[in-house]
Amino acid sequence: MRICKVFTDLSLEPDKPIEFGVSEFCKQCNKCVDACQADAISSDREPSFAVACPSNNKGILRWTVNADRCYEFWIENSACCSNCIAVCPFTHRNHTTT
Numbered sequence: 001m002r003i004c005k006v007f008t009d010l011s012l013e014p015d016k017p018i019e020f021g022v023s024e025f026c027k028q029c030n031k032c033v034d035a036c037q038a039d040a041i042s043s044d045r046e047p048s049f050a051v052a053c054p055s056n057n058k059g060i061l062r063w064t065v066n067a068d069r070c071y072e073f074w075i076e077n078s079a080c081c082s083n084c085i086a087v088c089p090f091t092h093r094n095h096t097t098t
Helices: 022-029 031-035 067-077 083-087
Strands: none
Touching: 031 083
């Protein structure tokens, strides 16, 4: 399961993003791109506001993921793959940005 939205009725104060090095790390890493058998993850070195498919929201600076292409791969293989998550250093407990 992948959580991409959280709905709550809690009162939350808007704040600024916390910079902890993930963006700079991702610019050099590309492990998720290499592991994606569906070729659904952008290999661009810089994030952009590009929209890869109708399920992407406009106006968000990010590395695009073509969710439609990813989902089609799941259907063809009768299972989700999660290779991108498995190889991402930030999904492991003792990750490092160096």
